[in-house]
Amino acid sequence: MIELRNLTKKFGQNTAVDSLSLVVRPGAVTGFLGPNGAGKSTTMKMILGLVRPTSGQVLVDGVPYSRLKDPIRKLGALVDPEAVNPNFTARQHLALMATAGGIGMERVAHLLKQTGLETAQHRRIGEFSLGMRQRLGIAAALLGDPETVILDEPFNGLDVDGIKWLRALTKGLAEQGKAVFVSSHLMSEVEAIADRVVVLAQGRLIADMTIDQLMKANLSTHVRVRSEDDRKLAAAVTKAGGAVRQSSNGTILVNSMEMEEIGKMAKELGLAIFELTSARASLEDLFVELTAGSVEFQGQTALNGRGDAIC
Ligand SMILES: Nc1ncnc2c1ncn2[C@@H]1O[C@H](COP(=O)(O)OP(=O)(O)OP(=O)(O)O)[C@@H](O)[C@H]1O
Numbered sequence: 678m679i680e681l682r683n684l685t686k687k688f689g690q691n692t693a694v695d696s697l698s699l700v701v702r703p704g705a706v707t708g709f710l711g712p713n714g715a716g717k718s719t720t721m722k723m724i725l726g727l728v729r730p731t732s733g734q735v736l737v738d739g740v741p742y743s744r745l746k747d748p749i750r751k752l753g754a755l756v757d758p759e760a761v762n763p764n765f766t767a768r769q770h771l772a773l774m775a776t777a778g779g780i781g782m783e784r785v786a787h788l789l790k791q792t793g794l795e796t797a798q799h800r801r802i803g804e805f806s807l808g809m810r811q812r813l814g815i816a817a818a819l820l821g822d823p824e825t826v827i828l829d830e831p832f833n834g835l836d837v838d839g840i841k842w843l844r845a846l847t848k849g850l851a852e853q854g855k856a857v858f859v860s861s862h863l864m865s866e867v868e869a870i871a872d873r874v875v876v877l878a879q880g881r882l883i884a885d886m887t888i889d890q891l892m893k894a895n896l897s898t899h900v901r902v903r904s905e906d907d908r909k910l911a912a913a914v915t916k917a918g919g920a921v922r923q924s925s926n927g928t929i930l931v932n933s934m935e936m937e938e939i940g941k942m943a944k945e946l947g948l949a950i951f952e953l954t955s956a957r958a959s960l961e962d963l964f965v966e967l968t969a970g971s972v973e974f975q976g977q978t979a980l981n982g983r984g985d986a987i988c
């Protein structure tokens with residue numbers, strides 16, 4: 678279990694993490710979401726004692742990481758898959774860590790198999806693809822069969838099979854009772870595995886909710902509409918109970934209303950429809966929803982010319 682209490686990190690004038698308080702509970706996967714630069718990695722490094730907080734506290738099982746007894750069995754982490762000696766083989770890398778942590782070689786063999794690296798175990802890490810390095814980093818994180826697992830962007834570089842494998846793995850870890858903390862800048866990656874999501878923007882917590890609450894909030898899907906007269910259609914949709922907002926590429930986005938209903942409404946109004954698609958909300962759309970009214974955040978979400986999220 679991880680507890681953050683008013684955790685803040687400043688790099689000079691830049692506040693990377695701003696008074697962040699949250700709990701990563703056992704028996705669940707907590708998704709840690711936020712766009713590039715939101716402060717996810719900095720937070721994870723503070724949990725691991727790799728970055729010193731400017732203020733606030735981080736506790737792992739009730740104590741700071743540096744005071745953990747037998748840390749390899751308490752907390753395992755993947756934070757930087759490149760932080761490995763490229764001249765070592767995968768097996769040598771894991772064996773060294775295992776020896777330092779008093780862990781038997783059968784655990785190394787088990788993890789090489791579990792992460793799909795069995796056949797590549799005698800190859801130099803320097804020859805590994807990004808996905809293979811991620812798998813090795815995950816194996817290293819799990820070496821001590823830790824109670825808490827932190828994975829920073831573990832989906833990066835994984836192929837389709839790798840993504841499926843990692844989803845099953847993280848869910849399995851939570852089912853075993855472990856506290857699993859997984860960061861991503863993609864909603865879709867985390868949504869499939871997380872019991873809860875924590876959303877960070879510019880170092881601040883903007884949402885901490887269960888996936889059920891997120892779905893009930895109806896933020897994850899919307900209908901994108903472009904018609905002959907969007908203003909007229911938006912007024913009718915709003916009157917009928919739909920939630921309408923404008924996207925930056927001139928279409929309107931509707932929540933809480935089915936596509937068919939909107940189509941029929943346009944027909945009744947005699948309006949030609951140019952586009953009517955059901956779309957999953959991007960993380961940026963979610964931010965816009967969650968931060969509605971927050972002047973500081975508005976206008977700073979990263980949108981490309983089409984109004985779609987970059988990440
Ligand atoms: N060592 C450092 N020195 C100075 N600034 C830093 C340092 N590490 C991170 N930052 C800054 O802190 C902020 C948060 O960065 P961080 O890497 O935590 O974001 P992130 O959410 O992990 O982003 P990404 O999705 O790109 O990995 C950024 O503005 C970044 O430039």
Ligand SMILES: [Mg+2]
Nearest residue numbers: 717718719829
């Ligand atoms: Mg990061």
